[in-house]
Amino acid sequence: MTKPKIRIAIIGGGLAGASLANALVRHAHLEFHLYESASEFSERGAGVSLSKTAQGALEHINPAAPEILRKAGAVAQKSSRNMIGSGPHAGAVVFDLIADPKRLGLTVHRASLLRELLAPIPQERLHTNKKLDRITPKSSGCVEVVFQDGESALFDAVIGADGIFGSMRKYVLEDFPDACDPSPAGFWDCRNVVPFEKVKAALGEQFFETDRQYGWSGDGAFVIHDALEDRTMVQCAVSAIDRDPCDDRKQPLTREFLEETLKNWMDGPIGKAIIDLILDQPDAHRYSQWEFRSTPTYAKSRVCIAGDAAHAMTPWQGAGAGQAFEDAMILGTLLGNATTAVQIDAAFRAYDAVRRPRAQRIVDSSRETGLIMTGQDAEAGLDPEKLRPVLKSRWDFIYGIDFVAYKEEALVKMREFETC
Template identity: 30%
Template structure:
């Protein structure tokens, strides 16, 4: 029987940055898509989001208008002399490190330009590129299934409606049900996210008020480091506000639901008694006494199961230590949208997801694991660097360019070639297993000590076999 030549129907679950990014990339190629969102409207909850050069490149490769609109809302360091810094590393103790002779470590690159935005502003830009009617609100998915008889995926919604589509891309976040649909039957131990043994307090301060307390330090991105504590602060909202994220390393497991938990204000302030008095004042005035637990997905064995695929936090939720999580979601969106743009029939979806998984998963999972390792460094708990701020700064300046300057154009070319190879004949499991291995190394090893990203890439020189076609059902 000749393969179908009908363009597949694509459903995206979730209208966050990953879901909207994928839709933008698909629509630019005139690939129809529908987004199903459980909420009544777009969710603007959140504060600052940092985006590196790789994220901006992904935007431009998906849709140049996306990149241009983001350029209008992005905020960098307010001091032009510090535009090339991701952040300055300072001590959190009284004097901000000066008592020990540390006057700041500059983390960045001459080619790097700091870029961040309020999540609400970023989503506003992305929404403007999505035609009306593309997003279906109040459509919370309660059940996903892939029956043995016939291809396709069934989605059941809380209102009782059931639809069948050719494929589903789960962009429903770290707690989304699509992860269970992909991993539940084969890797049940990897469905739930893992507590990263840290939580954060968040706050937003008017920039002028912050400057009145801590001076010009508030104008540019800073990371104040202390044993098992950290404080990130950077401008957002066109430079009118400073976003504050205070990190606490936790020696205990997180008990109960994976949600923010209110605590007494006195308990929160007690976390910072060894900090500089100016940081303590900012905590008193602007931090909210809510503990936000940080969970992540350090191990995700596959990003797809037959016709269901994961993207963004549902695949590789990360701690924010490198400000790289959103950028990895946009890299996902770029590559998957380009591959799906090549798909001429539902029969080719398996090959599309296999290529996406083979290229994106090693790099994204490497970023997840490395971000956790970086958090340990910034807590001054690294077994080698300890409290040596210079070594910490040097390591960051060596590591971050591997994220920032990754060749996304090469990824797209590699994905295109790989997809064409796999679809040049009728693709079945035997064909795939006999295909000559194709290298998908993500980063080039630069020294004898490989980072988590490099180690992940090194073990990914063969294509992942197509997922076994098995029924998947999830509830709630």
């Protein structure tokens, strides 16, 4: 028997919305439309690191994921090496994840990844210049979606993938006003994407002999550099403790400020060079890292939130996009198994039940990891021998997941919610 169509609106066309579209497009009975407020689908920022686990979630969504990542110019990182960037141990290796093949990831330019994720989606499902104004539940169970241009449409379900500052979270969490807004996590970061040869000349050839993600822990800050765009470019980033957090998330970045931040790094292997590389761009800025510290639910009846709208987190464990992919994987599994719109409520409750505890644990772990990586752990400080055991196991719970079992757990929950 053919399943009746279930109409779904996805609000927001970032990595979460695009991966969701990939998850839903595989089910002929799910008629979804993706709405993006901007005039084109675009991603600000540099590279995004995708662990094997994140790549695995994407492959569960779309078996062509390896091809998508290849077309996006992803560079496989043969290892991820953490080093000390300042102080008496500067230049020492803390750990090198080359020994653990489960943990090898890749780095991909955000805009290229978004382009390739959207490529397989039929054009008639993708809508730009469509800024959500409001949603209103109807007595029929449907949800009316109204856009700022005055157009409106009725859907059986709405998924908010509208990012950390989107409005869908406020709708889902209107009974929890304290949980609606993000808050500063205590760090800021800045980045630049620089031609490969220029970075190699500035930092030293020895750091580019192998495709490797380098992370440098130092006094109050952390530096990262890794190749992307088929090794033609290198992402360079500095993250640091925010000593003076303010409400303005984006601030101009000056040489004076960067030099003050990295003042104890100047005798180390990369302190001076990284400042020049970061400032080698017009109009450099730094961004404070914000997060959702607590989220009582991801779902309200036939509406739910996904991606950063649900669990914006600091980037210290490189897990935000991977978590968006896991949201898409679970929502695709649940909605793919729903035969009528009546089951959406149970599907979204099941989604909330399995996704929220895991994502929230990563939000918290990521913030704590940032403190350790910037030398703030009272015991470990910047001693590589002490840092190694403290840091190395922090990714285990993120990577140690069986997605087949996870999807099954979600389906079992959905059936439970349907019967109660």
